[in-house]
């Protein structure tokens with residue numbers, strides 16, 4: 612039998628399949644996404660494929676995690692293109708529910724991971740990580756995975772989900788996967804397709820500033836403010852870029868650091884607006 616990718620759109624059918632797989636003793640890997648898939652997403656799907664008997668890719672643009680002035684309506688949606696890419700990985704199911712299937716009524720329940728959610732992207736996107744944690748909880752209960760795969764690209768999101776899973780005893784292993792980049796260093800993102808040619812060129816400022824700061828760390832700099840200033844200055848030198856934040860935080864707690872400590876992973880993190888597009892990137896450093 613050739614492998615056949617199936618698209619499931621209802622919660623009941625997805626849960627029934629996942630339960631049947633589990634009853635049969637099959638290990639399930641889940642890869643939650645918002646679609647408009649690229650090589651970054653596919654690296655997670657391939658890893659899930661290698662480590663599990665069944666793989667579910669979820670595709671859902673979650674309205675709960677977008678602020679009122681954000682890009683929910685223009686966020687790229689391309690289920691046919693996504694399905695062709697997912698089929699090439701050998702995944703088993705795409706779970707792509709319509710909004711009213713995930714939220715038949717406004718949810719009265721939400722998941723808040725206090726302390727990790729307020730800094731970095733949480734500061735300019737209030738409520739964002741509540742929306743993320745809530746939808747990921749739902750998706751984990753719907754797809755019942757043994758392992759769930761998330762990209763280090765969204766390092767704060769990964770920290771939020773790790774902590775949620777630990778605090779609430781979700782029976783799932785959270786697997787963090789490395790950032791996949793374009794040849795010039797730009798982290799792959801569904802939002803990169805918003806960029807015009809000059810903006811696409813300017814967008815390399817994020818990875819350049821991060822690499823520059825990582826170089827300072829490698830050269831012995833331990834003062835977090837010096838790293839913040841270095842990233843800020845490099846971003847300021849790019850005329851099309853407007854800085855949202857340049858920060859240095861603990862990789863697990865996402866709390867701002869004053870000094871890097873030996874043996875303790877730190878995150879160099881940037882959010883930059885290029886025109887109307889907000890891009891984020893980060894590098895983990897271990898002094």
Ligand code: AMP
Pocket residue numbers: 643644645646650651652654655760761762763764765788789790791792798799800801
């Ligand atoms: P998104 O569709 O943007 O919500 O992303 C879905 C998942 O793919 C998240 O866990 C992201 O961190 C991950 N992801 C997105 N871009 C990349 C990338 N360039 N490299 C690795 N993982 C990524």
